[in-house]
Each structure stands twice: as C-alpha cells, then as structure tokens.
Amino acid sequence: MTAGTLDERVAAAGAPRRLLIRPELGAVAGAVAVFAFFASQSATFRSAAGMANWLDPAATLGIMAVAIALLMIGGEFDLSAGVLTGTVGLVLVTLATRYGWSVWAAMLAALALALLVGFLNGLAVVRTRLPSFIVTLGTLLMLQGLNLGVTKALTGTVQVGGLRGAEGFEAARSALAGTFTVGGTEFRVAILWWIGVTALATWVLMRTRAGNWIFAVGGDAQAARAAGVPADRTKIALFMTTAVAAWLVGSILALRLTSVQANAGIGQEFVYIVAAVIGGCLLTGGYGSAVGAAIGALIFGMVDKGIVFAGWDADWFTFFLGGMLLLATLANRLVRRYAEEVRR
Amino acid sequence: MTPLLELRQVGKVFGGVIALRDVSLTVAAGEVACVLGDNGAGKSTLIKILSGVHRQDTGEYLVDGSPVRLAGPRDALDRGVATVYQDLAMIPLMSVWRNFFLGSEPTRGLGPLRRFDVARARRVAREELRAMGIDLRDVDQPVGTLSGGERQCVAIARAVHFGARVLILDEPTSALGVRQAAMVLRHVVRARDRGLGVVFVTHNPHHAHPVGDRFLLLNRGASLGEYPRTAITREELTSLMAGGAELEQLAHDLANPSET
Numbered sequence: 001m002t003a004g005t006l007d008e009r010v011a012a013a014g015a016p017r018r019l020l021i022r023p024e025l026g027a028v029a030g031a032v033a034v035f036a037f038f039a040s041q042s043a044t045f046r047s048a049a050g051m052a053n054w055l056d057p058a059a060t061l062g063i064m065a066v067a068i069a070l071l072m073i074g075g076e077f078d079l080s081a082g083v084l085t086g087t088v089g090l091v092l093v094t095l096a097t098r099y100g101w102s103v104w105a106a107m108l109a110a111l112a113l114a115l116l117v118g119f120l121n122g123l124a125v126v127r128t129r130l131p132s133f134i135v136t137l138g139t140l141l142m143l144q145g146l147n148l149g150v151t152k153a154l155t156g157t158v159q160v161g162g163l164r165g166a167e168g169f170e171a172a173r174s175a176l177a178g179t180f181t182v183g184g185t186e187f188r189v190a191i192l193w194w195i196g197v198t199a200l201a202t203w204v205l206m207r208t209r210a211g212n213w214i215f216a217v218g219g220d221a222q223a224a225r226a227a228g229v230p231a232d233r234t235k236i237a238l239f240m241t242t243a244v245a246a247w248l249v250g251s252i253l254a255l256r257l258t259s260v261q262a263n264a265g266i267g268q269e270f271v272y273i274v275a276a277v278i279g280g281c282l283l284t285g286g287y288g289s290a291v292g293a294a295i296g297a298l299i300f301g302m303v304d305k306g307i308v309f310a311g312w313d314a315d316w317f318t319f320f321l322g323g324m325l326l327l328a329t330l331a332n333r334l335v336r337r338y339a340e341e342v343r344r
Numbered sequence: 345m346t347p348l349l350e351l352r353q354v355g356k357v358f359g360g361v362i363a364l365r366d367v368s369l370t371v372a373a374g375e376v377a378c379v380l381g382d383n384g385a386g387k388s389t390l391i392k393i394l395s396g397v398h399r400q401d402t403g404e405y406l407v408d409g410s411p412v413r414l415a416g417p418r419d420a421l422d423r424g425v426a427t428v429y430q431d432l433a434m435i436p437l438m439s440v441w442r443n444f445f446l447g448s449e450p451t452r453g454l455g456p457l458r459r460f461d462v463a464r465a466r467r468v469a470r471e472e473l474r475a476m477g478i479d480l481r482d483v484d485q486p487v488g489t490l491s492g493g494e495r496q497c498v499a500i501a502r503a504v505h506f507g508a509r510v511l512i513l514d515e516p517t518s519a520l521g522v523r524q525a526a527m528v529l530r531h532v533v534r535a536r537d538r539g540l541g542v543v544f545v546t547h548n549p550h551h552a553h554p555v556g557d558r559f560l561l562l563n564r565g566a567s568l569g570e571y572p573r574t575a576i577t578r579e580e581l582t583s584l585m586a587g588g589a590e591l592e593q594l595a596h597d598l599a600n601p602s603e604t
Contacts, residue, residue, distance in 0.1 A: 207462060208458075208460050209459075209460050211460065212442055212449055215435065215437070215442065216442075219435035220436075223434060224446065224447070227433055227447035228446075229446065229447045
C-alpha cells in the first residue's frame, strides 16, 4: 500500500450513495406517489383550483414544519409550537379588538411575546439539560391553560373575534392572508410565505456558519463545543426561530378567520414533527433538510384534501398519515445506516 | 536550536496522589517525541499539562524557550500547541469539509449576506488533506463513513491547517487495526517532515519505535529515562515498559509450572 492510497474497498461508494444520502429523497418519492395516486382518482384534485385547495393547508403547516425541522436538526423538539400559534392569534385579536390597537401594533406585541416564549424554552433546555421534549411539554400545557383561562376571564366565552373592524386589518390581511391569481385561479398568499421561509431556511442551513453549527449541535453537542461552536446560543436561537414561525402562522390564521378559538393549535405540534420526519429529519438530530420538511407538509396537504376529493371518508386521514410516518422513519433509518456505515 | 516545547522537572499532584514527578521532555521542530507508558503511568496527566487543561505544580513549561503558564486549551492552541484526542471531536453525520472547518468557518460577504464560503472550504479541505497525503475521493462524504485511521488523519490535517506547530497525539493508533495504524504513523512522519514537532503518546512500543526520534518512558508517574532513537532497540523499549518485566515473569512461570 503506497502512502495516500486508501482502503481499496472504498471504491465501491459512488453516485448512488451520494444521491441516497440526500435527506429529502424519500419525501420527494412519497410526494410524487401521493400526487399520482390522487390525481388518478379525482379530476378536481389535478385541476388548478384543486391544487390551490390542497396547497393551502400545506402552506401554513409547511412554515411550521420547516422551522421545526431546523430545530430537530439542532437536536431538540418543541411541543409548544402548535399552541403558541393559538396564543399569538388570541393576543393579536384581543389587543386589536378589545384595546383598540392597530393590527400592526398588535402583531408586534404578539411577536415580542412569541420571542420571549421561544427564548425561555431555549434557556430552560440549555440551562437544565433536561430533554426539550419534557420542557416544551410543560410550556405546551401552561400555554394551553393560559389561552383558555385568560380568554374566558376577558370575554366570558372561549373565543375572541371581530378583527375585521380593527385598524390596519385590510393591509395586514392582504399581506398575510390574501390571495394572488395565477392563470385565473386564486392561490393563498401563505403559499408564497411558505416558499420564502423554505428558501431562507435552506440557505441558512447549507450556506451559513449558523447552518454548520445547527448540524453540529444536533450531531454531537459536546464535540461541537470542543470545536468552538457556541452550542447554547445556537439552540436558543433555534427555539426563537420556531417561535417566530408560530407567530407568522398564528397571524396568518387569525387574519384569515378574523376570530380565534381558545383551543387553537392544540394537537398541531405532532403534525409538524411528522411532516419534518417524513421530510427526512432524524429524531436524534444532526440530519435533515428544510426542503424535505416542506415536501412533508405538501404530502400532508395532498392527503388531507385528496381523501375528500376522492370521495372517501375523511376519518381515514390520520390512519393514512400514521402509515406514511412509519414508512418514512424506516426509510430514513436505512438511508442513514447506508450513509454512515463505518468501514474498518 | 531552541526546542519548540520543553518540560523541565514537571510534577503534578491530585489530592494525595502524585500523578507526575520530575518529568522532563523536549520536542524540537521536525522531531517526533514518543511518550510511552502503561495505564496509570501518567500519560494522560502529561497530555493535559501540555494541552493547557491542567497547570503543573512544580517544574517549568517552556514554549520557544520561554516559560509559560497556559490559561487553558485555547491559550495552548494560540501558541501553536494542538492536541488531537482519541475521541476526535468530529461529527459523524457531517461531511468531511464541514467538519474540517467546524467552529472556524471561512466566510464571504457582509452583514446579513455574510455566508459560509462553501467553495473555498471544500477546496481548502481537499488541498490540505492532499498535502498530508490523504487522498479522499470525496470531501462531501460524511465523516462517519471514514475508517478510524482516516478520521485520525483528517483530525491531524485540521490541526496542521489551523496553525499547529506542535501536535500532541493522544493514543492515535490504539483503537486501530494494523493497516490503519500504519496509515496514521505514515501521517505522523509526514507532519514531522513538514517541520512540526510531534508528541506521540502511546502504550504500544511497536508503533512508537519506527517513527520516534526520542522516547520518554513513564512508569507510575515518574520518568524511567529519555532515550534517543540510536540508544535503544525495540526490544529494550518493550521490556523497559511496565509490562515488560511482568510479561517475562509470566513467560517464565508458564514455561516452568513446577517452580511456582
């Protein structure tokens, strides 16, 4: 063996492996299959109007799934993100209707609150070294109680509404919850936000120092620290990013519906995680992609509406989704093993 | 020539235990100094003093001929003393080039557009590895797919790239098979040929003897002597180590069962 020549068995690794280790590969294959399936079942599904219809739930879910994917790549979970979208909506509507704030000012206040929640989540996780699963489960329950308790105390009911009359409503609505027209079909603006958030997250992840740090703290926080990565700051920033996404989605939904239920967002936290995992994120951290999570959300949207278009009972939705999740997790594990097989 | 790094009569006590007593070591540029010893001989304590994790209690630590008191590992690194630990501090799921620059990523652009200079990182990682004689087909492959020996070599190349003048290698061959160990030893020599001083810490005289210019033997925290390469054979090296006498006794006992 001459110097610099590696183990001759290495030669077998080539293009297939490089393609397979793309985390979003499984999600892309799944999305194509799901689209082909429902498109063959329903003409409405494959029409432009149908597309606008199933892109809509995919968009709001996708924004959250992308943020959660970043957090999961960084090695943490956030179970409170779903309820936080509800909290944001409640604060926004309450300030704008009961206290006469302009919609923009109310949104800013809600943003500050969301950032605080994200910061506290992150701080609690890095300080206590408790699993983020537990810490954010605590936050989830506390926010859930606050949402209900404060809403009831203020209004005597379990919802706040009447946002339409608030100052600045029309402008905010067209920016966040409006529509745009392509070829005579109206699409929700949220779809553009979804694409923008995905593009930004992908850029940060693949092309910035912060992205390198996110992969590192999720892969091995101890080793990352040893290499000089500010691991705690990275993790706190990820929790705050998730909170900003929750603010964006909570505002979009509040502006679209003009009223918010006190139980809004409950149960969504797992849907985000499912979309991120279908998109190739490992539950153990250190691996995944923003595009994958966005496609995971797309699959979600397609299945959600596709079942209705195909004329089936919508009750089967979660069954279908659970199957997708198991398949995706198995596929991810195989891919990962293949990618990181250690040759000795 | 002033040695890059020198220890004079260094001692360290932890509580009531003398971990190191009157140990001296010099490392010059372009030289490999091997530190040999069995478990508990004080190798780890020596590494931790050299790398700035611990401060010596007695004796002197000199870098470039002047005494220093290192504030910590970062201080040692700033003086060009880099330590490659057994567990390596690399992230298995990340690519070679991402690992290579982890924590010291090159950037381009300003303000919010300041970004990781990915093209440069890839190129420099490949060049630096090639300069060390490590020809990875693909710097995009995850570090987890590298063999243990390749990983050690990447870690060494990383330390060299970030300005190390003295490399401290903590048991770099201990977990490796014969061929992998040979590959790492080859790169130890290559680093030496590039003018680095190398402190090669090991318990394996068979790995130390081919590459070492001088040998420091430790036993129970004390030096058994520092020998230049010309003054000692591999057999003497082996028998001088703590296990040597015990192994001879064992061989003797096994050969003559009636005497015991």
